[in-house]
Amino acid sequence: MRLRAHGGGATVTRETDVARDLLPGLLAVRDGRNVWVNYRGETWRVERVAERPAGAPEEEHDLTAPMPGRVVKVLVSEGDQVTKGTALLLLEAMKMEHEIRAPRDGAVTKLFRAAGEMVAMGDPLVEIG
Amino acid sequence: MSRPFRKLLIANRGEIAVRVIRACKALGIGSVAVYSEQDRDSRHVGLADEAVEIGPAPASESYLSVPKILAAASATGAEAIHPGFGFLSENAGFARAVEAAGLVWVGPPPSAMEAMGRKIESRERMKGASVPVVPGTHLIDDEAERAAVGFPAVVKASSGGGGKGMRIVRGPGELAEALASCRREAEAAFGDGTVYLERYLERPRHVEVQVFGDCHGTIVAIGERDCSLQRRHQKVIEESPSPAVSPALRAQFAEAAVSAARAVGYRNAGTVEFLLAPDGQFYFLEMNTRLQVEHPVTEEAFGVDLVALQLAVAAGERLPADLPSVPRGHAMEARIYAEDPDAGFLPQTGKVLVYREPSGPGVRVDSGICEGMEVSVHYDPMLAKVIARGTNRDEARRRLAAALSEMVVLGVQTNISYLRRVLDTPEFRAGEADTGFLERTPVTLSREPDDGVFQAAARLFASAPAAGSSAGPAAGFPDPIAAGAFRMAS
Structure with a gap:
């Protein structure tokens, strides 16, 4: 199956087989969407990703909410050209404002949320074409 | 130390509530925890002798509700209230309400909290006490005043603290957006949207002095902490003593901090924060009129119990005459946050499925x-703090890194993982990191x-049929208690 591991400063996607023997000292637990793995002082959150059709791009197009919170302000409009790092909207959670930035260059093709709306983790926020 | 009270209520949650409950147990004082519906299964609730539910999850309806906290104190017969940090800890109105209810407030006089709580006023008070302050202005609409501050500048909330309600402005074009954002955040977090502008010093270190006053007129400094390792003005790693402070500079810091505290009639524990410029000049930043998150590094480096001292002083006792002014070693603290360093450090949520604390010589965990x-x-x-002590800085640093890899x-x-990697950067190892280093x-x-x-x-994706499951312990997966607890709750 195809899995993606986040941790240690990187995200790594790999095609993998089921383990026959577990690494000694490895600790793992599943909470539904994620498996959490600790091995030799490092922790990864591993999720299952869809099999990639031949020729499809690696990156997904939607920018999703990395955490639950409230949209304070939307800083771009549909049709805007943005470059990687452009602030797209402000999200408030845990009493702090966080800037959501464009992961790459492109055009804003769709805005899913308006200022004042609550979002759950994983909700799509902005589509960059 | 004798027992200052029979029973203390802790108006807080999380690791600081746990810390204060531990002090109560060591002194033979009964402890009362308060908790929101969300925190029913929290660690502080289980550790306290008694626990009182004070409302729904939003802090405004529970941990920030003065009437509910006072009612909990009355119902349990608590004689004193410790506010911890955050929540109501710097709210002078709460301190007054506690005293008006006939209870002992474990903290400074409300008048000192007010004088230091409004940053604009405290800057003026410090100038009057000959404590050096950073050039700045609260007359933001006045062009001449703004020009005198210059750029880069920083917009700060007058009622702010802990890095909330702060924005750096590199040039005039960024000012309007920074003011608007800062006012919004300050209004939401502190109920006061007043902001001011200060010159932004390049490459300073953040050095703060622990002060303590009793009600017999004694005010002392117990060394400094270096909190230069910050990200978005949130402290990441703190240590004591500061690698940038010589014994002579330590004496100057102590004198300025005690003058600052004396100028507002300070009592109990407080922290005077300074910026130390590369040229050796230092400037008053603000005073935090409460116990500080990073207080354990002072405790470990100097061999004192600041919470026990807070309780003794609140009960009217004198500060001990033999408090240390010279560190006995070096201590370093790392703050464990629920956040994703690979996704802009956004706060993370979820259920703790497995939790293992580190231990070993010189290692302390406040969780x-x-x-x-x-x-x-x-x-x-913030979930926890890991603190390590060593005979010297490098031993403390290595012990902290080892403890983090065990956690x-x-x-x-x-x-x-991010904290461990920060501890291993050449600049931090050399003790040379300033407040902009991490960014x-x-x-x-x-x-x-x-x-x-x-x-x-x-294997877990293939074999585990439902959410919240794990393979059995025989397969090398965690203790089913962790997985079982999750299943029950979900």
């Missing part, structure tokens, strides 16, 4: 979490996940 506990959006994402939190993303410097990767990490995950 507010336990397995089965939900980390929610309602509260600050396991599964179920919520944390910054543990300037990309922290290197740890290591790629082993094949076995993917294979183990694949």
